[in-house]
Amino acid sequence: MNNLNEMKNILIKKTLKLDCGKEISNFPLAYETYGKLNEKKDNAILIFHALTGDQYASGINPITKKEGWWNYAVGPGKSFDTDKFFVICANVIGGCMGSYGPGTIDPLTKKPIGTNFPVITINDMVNAQYNLLDYFKIEKLFAVAGGSMGGMQVLQFVSNFPSKARVALPIACTASHSAQNIAFNELGRQAIMSDSNWKEGMYDEKSINPDKGLAVARMAAHITYLSKQGLQEKFGRNLQERSDLKFGFDADFQIESYLRYQGSVFVDRFDANSYLYITRAMDYFDLTKQFNGNLSKAFKDTKTKFFIISFTSDWLYPTSENKDIVIALNAIGADVGFVEIKTDKGHDSFLLNVPDFLSTIKNYLNTTYSNINERRI
């Protein structure tokens, strides 16, 4: 990956004690910002990315030259209106877009850290990103938001820092990674680790990578992001540039070709070891267990306003799991809104152009922001 020098990043000097027991310090956290922080510093929104996201939520990603992962939602006049709000997004630790991760070069060996990188958790990711508040001298964020693993970070953030965000938007996520979630992640990890180029994680990123394993991992995961109905409508049994079956193992069907393509473009922008570490962090996420089986306790001191969103066709992080968070919040009288958006686009809905979803967030944030300001006057 080039252009790494142009990335914005902060060097976190403070020691961060990880859940695994190890300590890290003097590590980089890469970030990007959109919009302007106002004088009162009350318009900042911290957005957390999902498994394969990065800090480039909006506009054109300078590394991949493709649109930012949340371009539909973040930008001028959009759901997270950057004419109004100051949006910050950081690459999680363990990631591969400039933050401290398995691809970071070890100054002693001059090689990537690889699997000598410590196993990290969602809690570790959030604690690392908290340093951004100090860096920008923000006393209190207006909002924290994110979908999927980003939503898990939202929950963990409010639990860790109950007075640091006025609004929390956990989208299409869960408070506790299910057996099915873990199973799919394990499938992806096994695909990577059984690639002979993986070399126990000590491959050299510049030469030979476990691309095949990573591509298979992505293909399997991609299926879980879509709904059966969505796939059927988009691809059905359509054949790929051929009039009949070829009686071989090339991509006869469009869906096969589509998945192969998704796998092949993914390996150009993502690191296999990061995939292992981040999926592991997701699997370890169980906020309910962190509070001895009572999720309500995770939020007991918070005055944060929650807005939880799920999607009808999301079977990876289904409505029932999102609703468990709503129930836990209602049990302690927290301020919570919840809606299930109707769509056939599956778990991926939060990344796509789903007008109902995008407009509801926009209105919710704008109204809440002006209500807060009115009350202050």
Added chain:
Amino acid sequence: MKEEFKVISRFIEEKSRVLDVGCGDGILMEYLSKNKVVDVRGLEISKEKVKKCLSKGLAVIEGDAENDLKQFPDLSFDYVILSQTLQAFMSPEKVIENLLRVGKKVIVTIPNFGHWKVRLDLLLKGEMPVTKNLPYQWYNTPNLHMCTIQDFYNFCNNKGINIYKTISLNGEKISNISNSNLKYKNLISELGIFLLEK
């Protein structure tokens, strides 16, 4: 704002915690939070209406009273409001029980099936009544359990539920209902608004 909502909001003391069950577009919630400085939550079954409420920044969750009231702890609200939806539940009895569990006080509004126009429709035409407050035909009505003001009175008495106050609404006319004028008010009221306590 509807007369009904004005009556309801008069029942509610400032700085209290309110749950609006079946909050619709959130009009009453907005009014209460602005004018009564109450901490107000809503529960609504229609996705479209929930989205409208959330767009206004209101704390509304999508759900239905028969399944989702159980997530609220005992006496977690000062007032629970149920406006003109009791008749649509499978089990109104259980819903009322749950409302009284969750709220210290409960405000219930019912469209009155005892109104003279309703009675006359059935008596003269021999057809199921269709009125302004009950605009459905028998085959498409969501109203499974219609009752009259008298019926609801009897229900509360049988269940040992205290009725603090009952208001009659007939068009824009607001009046008190008491034991002495109950028979008459049951004939002329379009809506009955009850303030209850366990």
